[in-house]
Every structure is written in C-alpha cells, then in structure tokens.
Amino acid sequence: MASRAAGKAGGKAIARAPRETTHEGFLTHKRSRWLKIALFLSALSIAIYVLTDPQPRANGGSVAGYALGTLGALLIIWLSLIGLRKRIITTKPYSLKGWTSAHVYLGLSLVVIGTLHTGFQLGWNVHSAAYVLMMFVIISGIYGIIAYARLPEQLSANRNEATQPQMLEAIRALDRQLDTAAQPLGKEEADIVRLSLEKTDIGGNLWQRLTGRQPNCGTMRARDAIQALVNLQMRTGKPDQRLTQILFLLERKDAALAQARRHIRMKTQLEIWLYLHVPATFALLAALIAHILSVFLYW
Amino acid sequence: MSFVVRQIAKRADGGDIIRTRTLDIAEITVGRGTDCDIQLADLGVMLRHARLLQLSDGTVAIQSTGGIPLEIDGKFVSRADLSVADNPVINIASHRLSLSKGDAPGSIAITAERVIAATDAADAASETGIFSLRETMPSKRGLAWVLAGLVLIIGLALPLFMMGGSDLPADMVAAASRPTGDGATRLQPALGGDDVKKTGYSADMVWTSGPLSTAHAGLSNNCGACHSQPFVSVTDSACVSCHKPDAVPDHASADRMATGRLPAGGFEAGIHKGLNLPEGRCASCHKEHEGPRGALMVAASFCTDCHTGLSGRLKDTKIANVPNWDDHPQFKPTLVTVASLTAPKFERVSLGDKPVERSGLVYPHDIHQSATNSVGNMVQKQGLAAGPNGALACSYCHTPDSDGVRFKPIEMEKNCGDCHDLAFAKDGGIVRTLPHGKPEQVAGIIRDFYLGQALNPRAGVQRLAFERRAPGKMAELEAADLRITSVGEARARGDAAIAQIFGANGKAGGLCSDCHIVNNTGAPNVAERFTIAPVTLASHYLPKGQFPHGQHKTYDRKTGDAACVACHKGVMTSKVSTEVLLPSITQCRDCHGSTNVATNVAATCNTCHGFHYGEGGQGGDIGTSPHRKPAKPATVAARALPVKLGSAEPVGAKARRAGV
Numbered sequence: 020m021a022s023r024a025a026g027k028a029g030g031k032a033i034a035r036a037p038r039e040t041t042h043e044g045f046l047t048h049k050r051s052r053w054l055k056i057a058l059f060l061s062a063l064s065i066a067i068y069v070l071t072d073p074q075p076r077a078n079g080g081s082v083a084g085y086a087l088g089t090l091g092a093l094l095i096i097w098l099s100l101i102g103l104r105k106r107i108i109t110t111k112p113y114s115l116k117g118w119t120s121a122h123v124y125l126g127l128s129l130v131v132i133g134t135l136h137t138g139f140q141l142g143w144n145v146h147s148a149a150y151v152l153m154m155f156v157i158i159s160g161i162y163g164i165i166a167y168a169r170l171p172e173q174l175s176a177n178r179n180e181a182t183q184p185q186m187l188e189a190i191r192a193l194d195r196q197l198d199t200a201a202q203p204l205g206k207e208e209a210d211i212v213r214l215s216l217e218k219t220d221i222g223g224n225l226w227q228r229l230t231g232r233q234p235n236c237g238t239m240r241a242r243d244a245i246q247a248l249v250n251l252q253m254r255t256g257k258p259d260q261r262l263t264q265i266l267f268l269l270e271r272k273d274a275a276l277a278q279a280r281r282h283i284r285m286k287t288q289l290e291i292w293l294y295l296h297v298p299a300t301f302a303l304l305a306a307l308i309a310h311i312l313s314v315f316l317y318w
Numbered sequence: 319m320s321f322v323v324r325q326i327a328k329r330a331d332g333g334d335i336i337r338t339r340t341l342d343i344a345e346i347t348v349g350r351g352t353d354c355d356i357q358l359a360d361l362g363v364m365l366r367h368a369r370l371l372q373l374s375d376g377t378v379a380i381q382s383t384g385g386i387p388l389e390i391d392g393k394f395v396s397r398a399d400l401s402v403a404d405n406p407v408i409n410i411a412s413h414r415l416s417l418s419k420g421d422a423p424g425s426i427a428i429t430a431e432r433v434i435a436a437t438d439a440a441d442a443a444s445e446t447g448i449f450s451l452r453e454t455m456p457s458k459r460g461l462a463w464v465l466a467g468l469v470l471i472i473g474l475a476l477p478l479f480m481m482g483g484s485d486l487p488a489d490m491v492a493a494a495s496r497p498t499g500d501g502a503t504r505l506q507p508a509l510g511g512d513d514v515k516k517t518g519y520s521a522d523m524v525w526t527s528g529p530l531s532t533a534h535a536g537l538s539n540n541c542g543a544c545h546s547q548p549f550v551s552v553t554d555s556a557c558v559s560c561h562k563p564d565a566v567p568d569h570a571s572a573d574r575m576a577t578g579r580l581p582a583g584g585f586e587a588g589i590h591k592g593l594n595l596p597e598g599r600c601a602s603c604h605k606e607h608e609g610p611r612g613a614l615m616v617a618a619s620f621c622t623d624c625h626t627g628l629s630g631r632l633k634d635t636k637i638a639n640v641p642n643w644d645d646h647p648q649f650k651p652t653l654v655t656v657a658s659l660t661a662p663k664f665e666r667v668s669l670g671d672k673p674v675e676r677s678g679l680v681y682p683h684d685i686h687q688s689a690t691n692s693v694g695n696m697v698q699k700q701g702l703a704a705g706p707n708g709a710l711a712c713s714y715c716h717t718p719d720s721d722g723v724r725f726k727p728i729e730m731e732k733n734c735g736d737c738h739d740l741a742f743a744k745d746g747g748i749v750r751t752l753p754h755g756k757p758e759q760v761a762g763i764i765r766d767f768y769l770g771q772a773l774n775p776r777a778g779v780q781r782l783a784f785e786r787r788a789p790g791k792m793a794e795l796e797a798a799d800l801r802i803t804s805v806g807e808a809r810a811r812g813d814a815a816i817a818q819i820f821g822a823n824g825k826a827g828g829l830c831s832d833c834h835i836v837n838n839t840g841a842p843n844v845a846e847r848f849t850i851a852p853v854t855l856a857s858h859y860l861p862k863g864q865f866p867h868g869q870h871k872t873y874d875r876k877t878g879d880a881a882c883v884a885c886h887k888g889v890m891t892s893k894v895s896t897e898v899l900l901p902s903i904t905q906c907r908d909c910h911g912s913t914n915v916a917t918n919v920a921a922t923c924n925t926c927h928g929f930h931y932g933e934g935g936q937g938g939d940i941g942t943s944p945h946r947k948p949a950k951p952a953t954v955a956a957r958a959l960p961v962k963l964g965s966a967e968p969v970g971a972k973a974r975r976a977g978v
Contacts, residue, residue: 074620075608080527082586145473145524152469183449201361202350206384209350209361216361222448225455283449290451298461305466309473313525316481317545318552318594 046164048120057124061131064090068135077138079146080314087136091129092307095153098126099300126160129153145313149306156299163292174285177278186279190221193272200265208248208262215241215269221276222283229291231284238276242269319344319372322420323356326431340425344372348410348430349384356430362411372426376402378417402426409433477522483542486560490536494560528607544606550594557600566930572598578632580623603929621923636666643911643921649860649903654678657854664856673898678853680833683892683899686710696737705879712882712889722868727857730754730833738832742819743767744780752819752829760830761845764819765812771800772808781815813844820848859900863926874908 046054064087073081079088101122105115113121133153141147181189194216201212218237220227227233245266252258320342327335346355351365358367364384371379378400380388387394389409400406400417408415412434420427447453455461520539530538537543544556569575575598582590582597590597603620604613626641638647648670656663657678667673688694689708697704703711715733717726730738731754742764743750750767752760771779781799802808820836821828830836835851873881883889885901892899911921919925 075605075612078528078608080605082589085589140528142526142528143524144526144528146527148469148473148524183445187445187448198359198361202359203352203365204361206364213361222454225451228451228454279448286449287451287454291455294451294455294458294461297458298465301462302465302469305469306473309470312474313477314527315593316478316548317522317525317541318549 045116045119045123046168048116053117053121053124056121057128060090060125060128064128064132064135073138076140078140079136079138081138084136084138087132091132091136091153092311094125094129094132095303095307098122098129099304102297102300123160123164126157130157145306145309149303149310152299152303152306156296156303159292159296159299163296166289166292170285170289174282174289177281177285179278181278183282186275186282187221189275190272190279193268193275197265197268197272200261200268203261204265208245208265211241211244211248212265212269214238214244215272219272219276221279223280225287225291228283228287231280233280236276238269238272242266242273245269320420320422320425321346321355321370321372322422322425322427324427324429325356326429328432328435346370346428347383348415356415356428358410358413358430358432360411360413360432363413367410368408370428373399376419378402378406378426380408472521473524477525480521481541481548482522483540483544483546486540486543487536490533491560493533495562495565526607528612529609530606531608531613532610534606534613551596551599552601552606554600557604569929569931574632578624578628578635580627580631621927621929643907646903649900651859651898651900652856652861653859653898654854654856657852659852662852662854667898669898669900669902674896675856675898677855677895678835678851679855679895680831680835681895683889683895687890693737700736702736709879712879716882718868721866723864723866724858725867728855734833738829740829741782742815742829743782744778745776746778749782757820757830757848757850758845760819761816761848764816765809765844768802768808768812768815769805772802772805775800775802816844816848820850859898862931864928865926 067083067086068077071081071083073083078084101118104118133150137147137150141150178186197212197216201209204212214237216237218240220233220236222228223233233239245262249258249262249266252262320340323339323341323346325337325339327337329335341355343355347366347369348354348356348358348363349365349367350358350360350363354366364386367382367384367386368388369381369383371381373379379397380390380400381397382388382395387396388398390398390400390406400408402417402419405416405418408417412432413430414433416429418427418429419425517536517539520541522541523539525541526538529535544552546553546556570578579598587597589595606613622641625637626639628637629635629639638650640646648668650666650668651673652664652666653673653675654662654677655665657676685691686693687709689697689704694709696702697710698708703714705711715728717733718724719726728734735754740752740754741749742752752763767781779800781796799811802811817838819829820838821831828836830848830850834853837849837851839847839849841847870885871877871881873884876884885905886899887901888897888899907921909919910925911919
C-alpha cells in the first residue's frame with residue numbers, strides 16, 4: 020500500500036501485475052487446458068480406430084495404425100524433452116508448469132493412442148517391447164503424480180518443524196549420551212549398547228527405505244535386550260539405575276529413528292519413480308528406434 | 319619406578335588435548351572403569367581390561383584381566399613380558415597404548431590414544447546419503463545408458479548383424495509347389511491346423527510383427543526367406559520361389575490385372591507409393607504376421623473392388639460386372655456348341671437366354687426317370703440302382719467324384735451298357751456284341767457275319783433282332799434271317815442289317831440311333847456309308863466356380879433323387895438333351911445370403927469362387943496375353959466319342975434337324 024501511495028504521490032500510477040491469490044497446480048493449469056487437449060486427442064484416436072475397418076484385422080500397419088503410430092512417436096519424443104526443458108530456466112515460450120501439465124496429460128493420452136496403435140496385438144517382439152516400456156513409463160509417471168499430490172503434506176506433518184540436519188543431530192546427541200551412560204557398564208551390557216551405536220543404519224537398503232521398516236535395527240535389539248534386563252531386575256528388586264537411564268535413552272533414540280525413517284520412506288517414495296521413469300524413457304526411445312527402423316528394414 | 323601416562327583426546331576442531339600424569343607405582347590398571355589408572359572411555363574395553371607391572375630390568379609384564387586377549391604387535395596374547403626398549407604397542411579395542419622409556423630414569427611413558435574414531439551411526443553417512451536415494455540407487459543416467467543399450471543391442475544391433483535367411487525348408491517348398499487340387503479343397507487350401515512348427519532362434523525374430531500363418535510357421539526364424547532386401551517390401555518373387563505358378567495360377571495375367579484393378583487413389587495410395595509398397599503384389603491381399611490363418615484372411619470386398627466396374631476398365635472382358643451377391647449375374651454355363659473329337663467348341667450362354675446345348679447325344683431324361691416303362695422294367699430286371707419309386711437313380715449315371723464336388727465322366731459301357739448292350743448275335747452260348755465307338759468296324763463285322771453264315775452255315779447261330787415283332791414269331795424270323803442261299807443274298811441281308819442297326823433311315827429301334835445322330839453318306843462301301851455325329855459332354859458347366867454337390871445332398875427337406883430334382887427341376891420332363899437343366903442363380907439365393915431361412919448360409923465370393931483358378935477353362939476370360947497359362951486345362955475337359963467325323967455338315971444343324 021505504501022508503494023502505491025508513493026506512486027500516486029509521484030503522479031504516476033504503478034499498476035501491480037495481477038497475482039494469483041490461490042495456488043494453481045500443474046494439474047489444473049489454465050483451467051485444465053491440456054486435459055481437454057489430451058481428451059480430444061484420445062477421442063480422435065478412438066474415432067480413427069472405430070471408423071476404419073482394416074483387413075484382415077486392426078494392426079499398426081494399417082493406415083489408421085500408421086497415423087496413430089506417427090502421432091504416438093512424436094508425442095513420446097516431445098514428452099521426453101521435458102528433461103531438457105526443466106534444465107532451462109525460462110518462462111517462454113511456455114512456463115515449466117504449463118509444460119508439466121501438458122507432459123502429464125499428453126502422456127496419459129498415449130495410453131489410448133499407443134494401445135490403439137497396437138491393434139491389441141502383443142507378442143514377444145521389439146514392437147511390443149516398445150509398447151510395454153511406454154506403458155511402464157506412463158504407469159511410473161501416474162505413480163509420480165499421485166506421490167507428488169499426497170506425500171509432501173505427510174512429509175511436512177511428520178517432520179514436525181524439524182529439518183533433516185536436526186533429525187540427524189537428535190540421533191547423534193542420543194548416541195553421545197548413550198556412549199557416556201554406558202561407560203560404567205560391564206562388558207555384556209556395554210555390548211548391548213554398542214549394538215545400538217554400531218549396528219544402526221538410519222536409511223538402510225532400498226527395500227528398508229521404501230517400507231520404513233528395519234526389523235533387525237541395532238537400536239531396537241538393544242532396547243529390547245536392556246528392557247529384558249530391567250524387567251529381570253525389577254522382579255528381584257530395584258533395577259540398576261544406569262540401565263534404566265540407558266533404556267530411556269534407547270527409547271528416545273528409537274522414536275527419533277522412527278521419525279527419520281518415516282521421512283526417508285516418504286522421500287524414497289517421492290524419488291523412486293524417477294529412477295524408473297527416466298531410465299525407462301531412454302530404453303523406450305531406444306526401443307522406438309528399433310521398432311520403427313525394423314518395420315522398414317523388413318518392409 | 320613410575321609410569322608417565324599421556325592420554326590424548328581429539329578436540330572437535332581436530333586438535334589434540336594431551337593430559338599427562340605421573341603415577342609413582344609399579345603396577346597400574348587399564349580399563350573402562352573409573353577406578354582404573356588408565357581409563358579408556360570405549361565400550362569395547364572391559365571395566366578392568368589389563369594390568370601392567372613394571373619389572374626391574376626395563377621390562378613390563380602385561381596381563382589381561384578382563385578375559386579378552388590383548389593385541390600386542392599383531393599377536394593376541396593373554397599375558398606378555400615386554401621390553402620397553404622395543405617401544406611395544408598394545409591395542410585395546412579402539413585404543414592404542416604405546417610404551418617407551420620415560421624422561422626420568424626408571425620411568426616408563428605410556429601414550430594412550432583413540433585410533434579408531436568413536437562410532438556414531440549418524441555420522442556414518444552424509445545427510446544426502448541418508449535422506450535421498452542418491453547413494454542407494456545407481457544413477458539415473460547410468461541406468462538409462464544400460465537399459466537403452468540393452469534394448470538397442472537386442473532389438474537392433476544383434477538382428478542387424480544376423481539378419482538374412484537360410485535355405486528354404488525342402489518339405490515346405492515341396493508342399494507349396496503341389497497343386498492344391500480343384501474342388502472344395504481349392505477353396506480351402508491345405509493350410510491351417512494348429513500344429514505350429516517350432517523353429518530355432520534367430521536374432522531378427524524380435525522384429526516380427528506377429529505370428530506367421532500356420533503354413534509359414536516353419537519360416538519363423540528365417541526372415542530372409544521373404545524379406546530378401548532391406549527396406550524393400552516383400553516381392554512376389556519371394557512367394558513364387560515356393561508357390562510355383564503351376565500350383566497357384568495367376569488370377570489373370572499381370573497386365574490384365576493391372577488394367578482391371580481399381581486404380582488406387584487418395585491418401586492411402588499416396589502413402590503406399592511414398593513408402594515403396596507397390597499395388598497388386600501377393601502381399602497386397604495376403605497379409606502375413608496376422609496369426610495362424612492370417613495369410614488366408616482375404617476380404618471378400620477385394621473381389622468386388624475390381625469386379626464392380628471391371629468392364630469399364632478392362633474393355634474386352636467377357637466377365638460381367640459383379641457388384642455384390644444380390645446383383646450377381648445369371649449363371650452362364652459353358653455349353654457345347656460344336657461337338658468334335660478333336661476340336662469341340664464351347665460357348666458361355668446365360669441361363670436366361672434360352673440356352674441350347676449341342677452335345678451330339680440323344681438322351682431324353684424323362685423316359686429314363688419312369689418306373690413303369692421299358693426303362694423301369696430293365697432297372698427292375700437287371701437290379702440296377704433305383705430310387706425309392708423304382709425308377710433309375712440319378713446316381714446310376716451321375717456318379718459323384720472322389721471329393722463329392724462334381725461327377726465322374728459318363729461312359730457308355732459303364733453307364734449305358736447294361737441296357738444298351740450292343741448285342742447282335744448269339745453263337746452257341748456266346749453273345750456277340752458290336753464294339754462301341756467304332757462304326758466302321760461295326761459295319762464290317764455285320765457284313766462278315768452274314769457272309770460267313772452263307773459260306774458255312776452253322777447251327778446254333780442266331781441273329782438277335784431289335785425290331786418289335788409279334789410274340790412267338792421272334793425265333794422263326796431270326797432263323798429265317800440266317801437261311802442264306804448265295805453270297806449276293808448274304809451281302810444284301812448284311813447291308814440291310816447294317817442300315818437297321820445304325821438306324822439311319824429314320825426307323826425307330828436302330829441300335830446306334832437310340833443315342834446317336836447317324837448320317838448316311840451314301841458311300842458305295844457299306845463300311846463307310848454310315849457315320850456317327852461326334853459327342854462332346856461338358857464335364858464342368860460352371861468352371862469359374864465350385865458347387866460341392868456333396869454338401870447339398872439334402873435340400874428343402876428332401877434327400878436322394880428328390881433333392882437332385884429339387885434344383886435340377888426340368889429333369890423329370892426333359893425330352894431332349896439340348897435342354898440345359900442347371901438351376902438358376904435364384905435357386906442358390908433361396909438359402910445363400912437369404913434372410914428368409916433360419917439356415918442363412920454364407921454368400922461371400924469365395925463360397926463358390928477361387929481366386930487362383932487361373933485364366934484358363936472354357937468360357938473363361940482368357941484375354942489376349944501371350945503369357946496366359948491355363949491352370950488346369952482338363953478342368954473343363956471335353957469328352958468326345960472316338961469316332962471319325964464323316965460329315966462336313968455342322969453337327970448342330972443335324973441335331974436340330976433330328977429334333978434332338
């Protein structure tokens with residue numbers, strides 16, 4: 020307001036560029052313009068398929084088949100160019116959001132275009148390989164959209180205002196306390212604590228990251244073992260103060276680990292599809308080359 | 319005696335903190351416990367791990383007290399005497415104790431330091447490594463290279479390297495060069511079946527666009543058998559290397575096909591031209607890689623594409639335009655116009671144009687279909703095949719051929735001879751018959767018979783007469799016929815008998831004229847006087863199509879002969895063999911393509927027609943191509959009686975005159 024007032028005072032009205040007050044995601048970009056275009060392309064493809072009657076049966080080699088195949092191949096090439104587009108920081112000719120919106124919807128329309136191009140004929144050959152790869156890329160992309168739509172909110176809720184370094188620091192701090200607290204303990208008990216200190220992998224392998232579960236986690240094993248010791252001592256009398264202290268620390272570390280692992284699980288789910296989507300896209304481009312070339316080689 | 323203990327600790331910034339203590343005792347303890355002289359804050363160290371005892375002569379006795387062996391100079395021992403002069407090193411868990419001579423005489427310096435950094439799980443990996451997949455997964459770029467490379471190798475490089483073909487399988491070539499036969503089998507070539515041949519691996523098999531037809535399945539690993547040149551569409555030469563033209567004749571010659579074909583136009587034709595896909599190839603109709611029956615799945619519309627307006631393009635065609643089944647022209651059977659032993663002539667005449675056949679044969683169907691006349695009597699007496707009403711069965715003469723499509727040729731001896739037996743005399747117990755098809759022999763035999771009887775009459779020889787006589791007088795007349803007194807009388811009797819047997823004088827009952835048109839040339843030599851008009855029987859009236867009679871044994875709830883005459887309607891009343899007794903095409907439409915009957919049956923082009931019939935065949939659209947080669951000239955074989963044509967007059971004219 021102040022600047023506007025100043026502008027007025029200066030005798031010059033400065034019109035502020037209109038700004039969107041609510042966020043418009045790539046799925047609804049420009050009133051779902053690309054959704055409509057994709058639906059039109061799909062409907063057109065279905066019309067081509069239904070209105071032609073190739074003999075002896077529908078396949079990629081009919082006129083309709085070549086039309087759909089050409090459209091599909093051009094789309095695949097354009098869709099793969101998003102990898103280049105996103106590395107160029109510009110708003111023109113299209114914003115990255117618009118480009119992404121088109122990428123998503125035109126990519127989805129490929130399910131219709133590509134499937135009709137096959138004429139529902141699949142076999143053990145390079146042509147079907149291209150189709151299967153294409154479907155794999157599309158399905159991984161659909162997963163990506165779902166992940167992007169759902170996971171960030173859950174990630175945020177799980178983080179509870181903590182940053183990644185803070186999560187790590189909390190675990191490190193607990194480790195130091197555990198180390199100190201375990202110094203007076205005998206070998207067997209110290210070894211239990213060492214399980215937590217030395218046999219705890221926060222992230223783990225891919226499967227552990229995806230599920231967020233590490234049943235063999237050192238901290239959990241240590242916690243259970245110390246808990247058992249404390250329970251045993253409680254039966255005969257007062258438990259060792261040092262052990263109850265360590266148990267308390269192990270439980271806190273367990274909770275910190277659980278939070279970090281939930282974070283890792285969701286981040287992994289957010290990232291994993293690109294590890295499939297991108298390499299499969301390049302495999303698809305290779306299969307597309309082999310598919311098209313082989314058709315004309317054995318014309 | 320003293321120990322100087324130097325404990326080194328790491329500062330957060332990497333520097334060292336050194337604490338030095340002097341212990342004036344001869345024995346010190348090492349361990350994690352707070353009561354130890356050297357306390358090592360290391361959970362791998364026992365509370366009381368070891369004991370060091372300073373001996374007098376510059377040695378130290380070290381002994382494990384925690385039950386864990388000590389690592390000294392790479393060896394694990396539970397106790398050892400160490401010479402300080404050797405600067406021994408003792409490893410305890412993550413810590414190292416280095417012994418050396420102290421500055422003060424008799425003192426021993428012990429340096430204790432952590433050599434393995436304290437384990438801290440959180441420090442084991444960087445933040446990125448823990449929270450992102452970067453260190454868990456191979457890089458996207460690497461994966462992309464590997465996958466794309468794999469696809470290119472299997473899908474392109476290997477097939478390119480190994481593409482081509484091997485020798486054609488001999489058994490397949492042999493099977494393909496065998497004619498598929500005519501009749502129903504030609505409509506359904508001997509392809510099909512589900513026993514797809516298993517073939518070995520060939521890298522270029524991954525380029526297949528679908529399974530080959532069953533007949534070609536043996537070529538599945540032999541792409542080069544058909545795809546002989548890269549970027550060139552499959553040519554007919556690849557097809558005919560197995561499917562020889564003799565076995566699969568052309569529909570018409572290439573030039574006539576090119577003229578008659580519906581000119582390809584529009585978008586699709588442009589694409590075909592641009593992509594080097596010539597029209598009119600085998601593969602234009604026979605699409606391969608379309609599954610087990612793919613190569614045979616040719617659309618019926620392909621026929622009408624060209625035949626709808628064929629005459630507009632192929633000006634000299636004799637084939638009527640056929641836009642569809644409803645407008646299929648009336649049948650034009652191939653009829654005999656000039657019967658001849660050597661050069662019979664045929665003509666296609668529409669059933670709607672009052673067709674007349676001039677086979678040269680005298681054959682009234684009606685009297686042969688009666689159960690009560692002399693034919694019926696003969697059938698009963700001789701036990702010939704009869705229909706339910708006792709009349710001669712159709713199949714007595716019209717014997718189905720082996721595949722039940724058409725009928726075996728009619729032969730006089732087999733189909734007529736039981737009644738028309740040509741017996742003319744009895745010699746004792748032996749019946750003497752005249753040879754069929756040799757009129758000049760017949761005249762000689764009769765003449766010689768009478769001459770022989772005149773010169774040397776023998777008892778028991780009897781001339782069989784054919785004229786009708788009053789009952790009881792037969793034997794006497796026959797005996798009188800052979801009472802010959804002179805050679806002249808014998809010659810006269812012989813001539814009369816010859817004329818009577820040939821039946822050339824318009825007299826009924828002549829042996830030959832029952833079935834044949836006999837001409838009296840008036841030649842002085844009786845052996846040359848009478849000639850028999852040649853007979854040509856068409857064996858296939860509609861050679862451009864197929865009618866599997868065997869599949870039509872039941873018609874309109876009728877079976878047997880009743881089914882035959884249900885279509886061949888005029889048979890029961892036909893008095894002359896010039897009548898064409900074929901059913902009209904409307905008869906077919908009762909069932910085929912009809913919506914009126916529950917058993918609506920197919921009426922596609924290939925229900926009756928085949929494509930690869932060749933141009934040949936009587937009545938065919940032969941055209942003028944010098945390359946024309948009839949598929950099977952015998953398809954419409956003319957059958958002429960082996961007689962010498964003694965008449966210059968066209969047979970047809972005589973037949974008409976004879977009212978036949």
